[in-house]
Structure formats: structure tokens, C-alpha cells
Amino acid sequence: DVVDADENHTIGLAEASTTIPFLAVMDDAFTARAKEHGMKTVILNGELDNAKQAANIETLIAKQVDLIVVVSSNPTAVIPAIKHANRVGIPVIALNAKLDEGAELVSYVGCSDYQYGQGEAKLLVEALPNGGDVAIVLGPPGDSPTVQRLAGMKSVLASHPGIRIVATPSDGFDNSRNLAVTQDLLSKYPRGTIDAIVAEGPQMYVGAEYARKNGRDDVVFIAGDYSKQVEAAIKSGALYGTVDQSPVLQGQRAADFAWRKLTGKDVPKESLIPLPAITRANVAANPAEWG
Amino acid sequence: MTRLRRLGLWLVLATVTLLLAIASPTFRTVLNAQNVLEQTSLLGIVACGMAVMMISGGFDLSVGAVGASASVVGAIVAAHVGGPLTLVAGLLVGLALGFANGYLIAKVRINAFVATFAMSNIVSGVLFTVTDAQSHVGAPALLTTAATGRVLGVPTLFLVFVAVLAATWFVLTRTKFGHYVYSVGGNAEASHLSGVPVQRVQIFAFATGGVLAGAAGLLLLGQTQVGQPSAAQAWPLNAIAICVVGGVALTGGVGRIEDVFAATLLLGVIANGLNQLNVSPYWQPAITGLVILVAVVLDQYNRRRTPGRRAGNPAEPSRPTALVG
């Protein structure tokens, strides 16, 4: 392929799932920014299935797209497919989820789930200066974000022995189950026996609102990600805060990098977006991007 | 005898509850009991509809998509129009989709798996396209109260569930339609020969299932305040599991709504109890699976010992039965 500045480039996005609101906003931002650069986009749904994601990358190779952006739900599983793309000379950018060594990547754009967990833990430390007992509500067992975020949290809490993890139930990133899990925690730990509940995802607003309405103001709630519902819950005081990984920023940056690569400009090997903490203090100034 | 017949499941429920109450001091609090009742109710409502469809000889893999549609449509209507119209809209969505399922199955003669699997895909596709996969915020106060309120300490959601149970029980045992649901599920051909309006019964069974899935979707909206297109994906399999544990045959014609109630509570108590005991989320599915197995074996044993009241074939000790149902 001769790179021609006037040629219409097509970039493929092998998405982990297109039906998760967060990722859907990222996809939209990616598409919009790509369009500004005059590039077409193709988005494939990986359905959170390793084999399906690998197959989608193969499909993009067969479609002869000019560049592939990969959002993977497993850091290893897509490596063989990316190697194939490397062999046929299609550049690959990893987005939102970091990949293992082994394949050649133009760049990684996103955040690290590890740092994300660290961000949540820092909020926790800030909310509980005197330490206390906390429960951590996990995502779907075994999924990469679940594992990485927990590891990140534990790394920070290791230097704060005053904060003890007393329970780690799972809500599977589901609103209704978050409510059930929160109810169970609150009945298991009556007033004064638990100090905070931290979730790995944005569903925490449901449980937090429940606690607020039922007078459990003794518990601090911290969510992950910044949806419109989380925003409202921070404003209402139900949530203490959250870590915001901007899907818009990530999508835009991936499109920018793709364009730079295809037009022969250099691209940084890694670009981590900031993971600002959102609390009551700055919620008004930072409206949520998705919901 | 008849009364004893299906005590099996209730005994398991009582035993499990007792064991958990002994093992966990927090399990036996009033607050926790309220929680259990509230947490099981949503899926219980879906399971009531699923039971009607299963007794009629089918099942519905689209209840999740239907529930999600009702919640999204409800949220949109609540945001733009508001009030009781939300209810109407959500239930109508459920009714229409249930009818569509029933039509495909009874008239076009597509089997229930394919019809409702395809329906689920189609509904989800439309929903994601319309909403761009984003959640919609908004629920009328009525729904919020229904989903999260308490009446004299009892969760309103549980009261709604009990009302649905009672209505389903009444329909199944005290109306001609209900009687026909059993006869069609037991032997559609014989029912047809006997003048039972088989197709109409099938269509209405699926319409009932659709309406209840829609109602559950609305209550989910009341509970979480958002209509989320990707919600409720686990409903179909979980509702079928509740029904099967409750003795509703996948082959149709057999099942009692009381036992579906027991199965709903059993699964709810286990899930809650394991959380109360701080069992690792990794172990929870395994323990749930084991308890289900034990419950079904005991229930079966109990039914086999009660003479002359077998559901289905009078199975001799060594006589094989159908694998399904």
C-alpha cells in the first residue's frame, strides 16, 4: 500500500463489547474524531468473548483496513491475531485495555486498570483518614478489569494498615445485583461496623442511593467510572467520589494516533489518560460524558 | 397426601434457612429478611410468567430483552410524559412482544427456542440502535415506591410479587384458560382434538409471560432509576432455572406456582446467605449449584415415595424417563 494523503483511510475497531454504555461512548468519540480526520471506521463487537475478538481482528485483516484498534477483554487472547496483522503489515493500536508482550503495537492509549484501582484506593484513604473496615464490590469474576483494579487497590492499601478489607462480594457490573449486594452488606454490618463500600464499577450509585434513603450515612461509598447516574449520586451526597476515566478522551486520542500513524507522523508508544478523582468538590465543574 | 406431595422443596428451604440462621447472626435479622424478600421478587415475577409459558409447553428466552425494553421505554416515557402512562407504555411493550412470540410459535409454528431466541436478538438490536446503548434516566414516583418502598416493614416489591403469584395461581387453577394451559402443555394434539383452542392458549400464555417480563422491567426501572438496554440479560436462564427447580417440566403440562415460589425463595436465600457468610464470590456459584442439585434430588425422592400421585409417567424403579423436564 502506498500511503496517499488524499486516500480515504479505513480504520477498524475491534471492540470488546459495543453494548456497554462506557464503551459505546468511547466508540462514538472515536468515530467522530476519525471523521474529522477524513477516515472511515468499522466497529466490530467482540461480545466479551476471546475467540470472537480474535475472529474480529481476522475479519478486519480480510477487510484490508488500514489500521486496527483493539479493545480487548483479555490481555493475551488477541496476541496471535495481532501477530497476524503485524505479518501482513497492518499497524495495531491497543485502546483502553493494556495487552501482554508479544505483538508489535504502534501505541497503547488508555488507562491502566491497576492505576484505576489505585485511584479508587486513594479516594478511600482520603475519605477514611483514621482507617476503618471496607468492603470491595467486584466486577465479573475473572475479567481483567476486576482483577487489575483489585490489585491496584490492594497495592495502595498495603501502606495503610488501618484500612481493612472485610468482604469482597461481586455485583458483576449489574445495577440490580449491586443493590442486592449492598443491602446484604448493610444488613451484615449494622451501623458502626463498616466504614466504606467501594465498587469497581459505576453501578455503586444504586446501592449508595439505597443507603442514603435508609439513613446509613455512616458508610462512605466510592464508585468507579463517571456516568451521569454517578454524577447525580455524588451531587446528592450518596457517593463520596469516583475515578473518571474519560471514554471520550480515550476514543479521540486513539483516532488521533491512528491518523498520525497513517499520515507518517510519529506516535508515542504509550499514552495514559489522566484518571482524575471526582468528588463533591469538583463535580459541578466536570459534567459526566455518558450514562 | 396431595398436600404433602411437594413439601420436599419447602423442607429444603426451611432447612437451608435454619442452617443459615444458625451460622450467621446477621442473616437472621429483620432487615436481612426484608432484603431477601425484596431481592428475590423481581426475578420471581419473571418466573411466574415463565412458569405459565413452560406449563403450556414452551419457554421464553426473550424475557430479558423484553424487560430491558420495558424499562427503557418506561424511562423515556417518564422523562417526556411522566406519570401513569409509563406503566401503560411498559406493559404494552411486554404485551406486544409476548403476543409476537406467541404468534410466531402458535401460528407460524416456529419452535419456542428459535422464536424467542430470534426475538431476543431482534429486540436487543432495535433497543441498542434506538438508545445508542446509553441508559435513560427517569422513573415515576409510583414505580420507585413500588420497587423500593416498605409497607409495615414488608417490601412493597415483595407485595407486588405476592400479588402476581396469587393472580397466576388463580389463573392457572381457577380459570378455564389456566386449565387449558396444562392440557395444551400435556398433549397439544389431544387438546386440539378435544376442542381446546390450542393456538389461542399458546398465544395468551406467551402474552402473559411478556406482560410479566414487562412489569419486571418497569420495577427494575423503579429500583435503579435508569432504563438500561443491556440490563436483565441473565433473566431468561435464571427464570427457567427457578421454574425447573420448582418442578415445572420443560416438556410442559406439569408445574405448580406454589413450588415456583418456594424455588424463588430458595435461590434468593442461598444467594443472600452466602453473602452474609462472606463466602468468596468464586465459591458462590459452586455452592448454589450443589444446593440446587440436593434440593432437586430430595424433591424427586419425596415425590417418588408418595404413592399414586406421580406427576408424569408412573416411573417404575428401573424405567427410564425423558431427560428434559
Place this chain on the structure above:
Amino acid sequence: MTRLRRLGLWLVLATVTLLLAIASPTFRTVLNAQNVLEQTSLLGIVACGMAVMMISGGFDLSVGAVGASASVVGAIVAAHVGGPLTLVAGLLVGLALGFANGYLIAKVRINAFVATFAMSNIVSGVLFTVTDAQSHVGAPALLTTAATGRVLGVPTLFLVFVAVLAATWFVLTRTKFGHYVYSVGGNAEASHLSGVPVQRVQIFAFATGGVLAGAAGLLLLGQTQVGQPSAAQAWPLNAIAICVVGGVALTGGVGRIEDVFAATLLLGVIANGLNQLNVSPYWQPAITGLVILVAVVLDQYNRRRTPGRRAGNPAEPSRPTALVG
């Protein structure tokens, strides 16, 4: 006549392929054809096992958990011991779990839904606990080649699939066991009275399904290089869907492996084609659902028109049939 009987599905497949080839220039490339074959093969192997279980009158909701177990165990063995032992270990896992399912269903007489649902939960739970939910990296070269290699341009994975298809076809149509699988699924009691070892047939049918799920898990490991405990969750429903679209009745006794092949390719071609046509991922499930509906209706119509050759009940135009299967 017999040969024409189930052409319906193949015609739909041919039509869909042709339309896509016309509509999309990249769809009709050799590379893409290779991709389609490779992409459908994993699920196709699972569907072969599912077909055997379904024809015998059951089905298996644990194929996903079994596949994930085989891939994780395979990865661990590959990392510590390596080589061909990986294969043995993975297949043994599948075999053992399949046997366990069969035992629960045939001997303990738990219905297939509950038994395999519980098994799936239990296996996943153990797997998560043992691995602490972490993925394990490592696959022997043999598996990597089998899953990703090409022989004269044909994906090895597809060749494996074809071999499994051929073996399943042979077992189902040319062996005593295969005959028994059909007869047990068609009428377990009549088979029992005719001297068919019903329980043994049921157990072996589930063991077959387990082994094939294990094999698919190993190939998944070869394809992705990682054994992930949460992988393959969509396999059970998707494999059942393939079988049902391929005309395998959920009520047992009916089904042909050739048609399962056609259904596998059909679903694979649609998924790939919609991607090639840049159809929005939101619309894809809806279109897939519609095509499935149309395929099943055409197939059914075709079967009804072929005189005197109906599968299943001799269904008359106005006579209702069972909803399932």
C-alpha cells in the same frame, strides 16, 4: 426424495452466501473464506457434541464451563509438563465432566437442565477458586498449529471440525450406539423395553458431548494462548441455537449432523458477512435473528411440502405440535 428433504437450510446458506458475495467485495476474498471457516469451527465442534446430547433427549448447559476448564487445565499442564500431555489432560477433563453429567441425568434422574446448570456453576466455581480467577498463559505448539495453521490454504481448525463432523456422522448413522441415541431420544420407554441400555446410552452421549467441549476448549487455548476461567460462557446457548436451527429437536430423537454443519456455516457466514458489510454492531443481532427466523420457516415449509416425509409428528396443517423441538 430423502436427499431433497433437508435441502432447505443449504439453499438458505447458498442464497445468503451469494447475496453477501455480491454485496461485499471483501467478503468474496479467499482470505475471508478462510476466516469464515476458521471462525465457525470452534463452536461447530461444540455443536456436534450438543447434537448428540440433544438427539439422545437432553442438552448440556455446562459445555462452556467444561471448555473453559479444559483450556485452563491445558494451559497449566502445558506450562509445567508440556507437550502431548496437554491434550490428554484437557480431553480427560471433558470426559470426566461429561460422564458426571450423564451419571446425574441417567442414574440419579435429575433432569438435564438442572444437572448441567448446576454442573456449570460448580465447575466454574472450582475453576475460579483454583486459579484465583487469573488467566493462565501457555499452549503447546501442536495446539497452536491445530488452531491457527493452514494446510494448502485451508485452516487446520476447519479440518479438525470436519474430522469431528465425520466422526459424529459415522457414530450417529453407522454404529449401534448411534442408533440407540436416536431411539432413546425418540422414546426412552420403548427403547428400554426393547433391550436398549438406555442409561448407558445417555451417559455416553453426555460423555461424547463433554469430550468435544473439552477439545474445543483446548483449541480455544491454541487459538488465544491463554486458559481463562471465564471464557466460553456463550457456548451453551449458541451451540443449542445452532442445533435447533439445524433441525435437531429439543425433545430428542430427531436431527442430522449434516444439517448441524449447514447451520454452523450459516450463522458463521451471517456474522462475518454483516461485519464485512459494515453493518452496525447494534443491528447485527437483529439481522441475525431475522435470518434465523426466515431460515427456520423456509426449512420447515420445505419439509412440510415433501410428501410423506415429515420428521417428527405427522403434523397436519392445522394440527398443533409441541412447542419445543
Place this chain on the structure above:
Amino acid sequence: MLVLDDVSKRFGGTTVLDHVTLRVRAGEVHGLVGQNGAGKSTLVKILSGLYPDHEGRITVDGRVAALSDPRASRAEGIGVIHQEFSLVPQLTVAENLLLGREPGRWGYRQRRTEARARTLLESVEVEIGAPLTARVAELGPAVRQRIEIVKALAADVRVLLLDEPTARLSEAERRSLFAVVRSLADRGVGMIFISHFLDEVREVTDQLTVLRNGRVVASAPTAALSVGQITALMVGDELRETLTAERAAHRADDARPVVLALRGTAADVELRAGEITAVAGLVGSGRTRLCRALSGAAPARLELRGRPTRFAGPRAAVAAGVVHIPEDRRHQGLCLSHSVMRNLALTALSRGLGRWGVVRRRPVRRLARGLVADLRISPADIDAPAGTLSGGNQQKVVLGKALAAAPDVLIVDQPTAGVDVGTKAQIHHLLRERADAGAAVLVVSDDIDELLALSDRFHVLTRGVLSWSGTRVSREELLAHISA
């Protein structure tokens, strides 16, 4: 009052009814006879609204009847006793009796249904032999037959179609059914009566129509036709010579070796090589139980060729050469969705068709073709699904399945229920052949004449107890022993 004009029905390419014209007057019992597969049940199904796609015109009382579905047929006042029962196994006897016509508009009460069923039973004076609250799944075919009859009588019918109602009735029940038929006729109900028992057809019908291959070959007042003439009309010229009914030689011989014996029950029987043993008894007397005990379907202490044995199941029995033909062909005998060939080969497979588990196709096809010819299964298509065969032909498939295994002990429960006269003789011939080849055969039948024609030795069961045994007996004596 009921008139069929040029009624035809095709299944795909095959014409099953060919321009049938039939007239049933009020108060007339119209007999309909013909070989298995002649199209009798198809005619009944058309009238009950199952085949709205038939050709020709049907009028009831001069008005064209639109028989679009069973409800419409009912609305025309047509009641049906179906050959293959229209019962829902999961429902109770009472619920089945009133299915589709429960009292009330929307509501449903179990108790009211039971009360209504009870009054119904009293009014028709038929003893069902099972409590109204029993589930039909737990009942045998004889009881089901009676439920089917009462169910049809539940409606206020103007035309009643009886498709082989007596196939599973005892002598006494037959009598009471005939009484009901006669009183209905007196009330002006027109009836179509289908049966393979030509004597009884001659007894109860006024008018007789003979069907052959879907065509009406004769229609005349019954009195004008002898049994011989009817038979000749039914089968045509082809097969007449086989019809000379064989009368058993009654060659019971205590010197013959006992092959299989039941021990330690109140109904111990011994089956001898080369003999046909009959077991007679009323419905529910335990005949089926005896068959199941002997064939490994129920646990029992047995003696096989002098050695104490316990079969672990039917499979062990089959392996030892003991094969059982169950009474309920649709539920225990056949897989209706499978081809005739598959069904015929099943038992033979476990007796060693094929090597190392591999089944060779050609011998299986040859076996199936042979059986189809021997038993005159029609259509003679080994690939046709068993469910599309007529009732009598299905029965032949069940029998053929057992014969294919070349058993040493053959236990047959109701071997010829619903089989036409010609084939019945052929089946008797085959059973006799098996016995002559050295097999021990046990026959259970409600048809006394069949037992008498076939057997060398007789046993009578009364409430599960062996109440009489003998080798020579007259019809009257046997009847007396049975109802004693």
C-alpha cells in the same frame, strides 16, 4: 342426516380417500370396515375437523358443514371416539372426560368438574375402572379406551363416530357399549361404527360400507352380507387363500421342556418350548403385570431353562432371548417420529445385528423389507415415519420388531389390537411358526376367539391370582372362568 359426497384426501402424493360417498341416516348405525390402512380413521378425522384440506362436500342435516377444526365439528353435533386416544396424560380422568367442555364460562373448579364427570358416568352406565382423580398417565390402554368412550358420550351429539371402540374391551363391556349404542340409535343419533370384529359389526350395524384402498367397494344393508362376503370385499381377490383361519391343534405336551417360569407369586406360570400359552382375565386382572415380570421389565424371581434367574432389566431378558411386545404401542412400542425400518431393527440390534458396534445398512434394510412383506405392512415403505401408519399397521411394526430378534421366548400383550381379519390370521400364522421353531410363546388378549384359535394351554387370572389352568376348554367355559 350426515352425507359425504365425493370426499377425497391426499397425503402428499398418495391418495388415502378416493371419492368416498357415504350416507348416515338418523338413528342408523352405519358400519365401516376395511383392511388396515384402508382409510377408515382418515374419514373419521376429516369428520372431526382435523383435515380441513380434504376435497368433497359434507352436509349435516342438509346444510354444508364447515369442518375447519375440532371445535367446528363439535358445533355440528359430531362426537368422536378416536382410535388413538385424545387424552392428556397429565390430567385426571375427570378432567379428561370433560376436556374442552368444562362447566362455566371463564372460571374453572376442579370439584365441579369431578361432580359433572360423576353424573356423566352415572348416566352412561360405563364402569371406568379407575378413580376420577387418577392421572391418565398411570392407567393402562384398556382403561383409556373406556375413558375415550365416555368422553365422546359426554356431549349432546347428533352424529357419533366410533373408531374401533371395542379393540380393547372385554366381552361384558362390549355388551354394555352395544346397549349404549342402541339406546343412542333409538334417540335418533346417527353413528359410524368401525371395527375389525366382523361378527360384532354384523350384530350392531344396520348399514355397512366396505372401504378398500380408500375407495368404497360396497354399501348395503348389513343383513344382506355374510361375514365371508364382507371379507372378500375387504381384501379383494389377492389374499383370500390365506384367510382360512388356522385352528390350533391344542398340542399341549407336558413332556416339553419349560423354558421360562415365574416363581414365588400367586400367578406362577411355566412357558414350554414349542407351545403357545394363553393368559386370559378381566381388565386389571394382572396380565400385563405378569408379562412385565416375565420379560425383565419388572423385578421377579424367574427360572430360565431350569436355572434360577433374575433379569436386571429388559436388556438382560433380550440378551437371554426373551422378548416382550408391550400392550401400549404408541407409548411403549414405537418411536413414532422414526422410520418403520428404525423401529423394526431396534430389538434385533441388541441381538447382534452388526459387528463391533458398527451397523451395516444392507442387512438392516433387508430385514426390514422382509418383515414389511411378511406382515403386510402398508404402505410398504420402510422409510415412512411410523407415526404416519394406520393404527393396525403400527401394531404390526411392534410385532415385527420382536419377531426380528428371533426370540426363544416371546411374550405378547394384545398382539392384534386393531388388526384386520386378514392380517390377524397372518399374525397367528407367524406366532405359530415361531412356536413350531421351538420358541415358547405367551399371549395375552382380550379377544377370546383369538386365544382359543391360537393357544395350546390356558391360564386365567383373577385379581392377580392364577385361578384356573387347563389345556382344553370351550369358549363358554373360558368365559365362565374369566368372569368367575
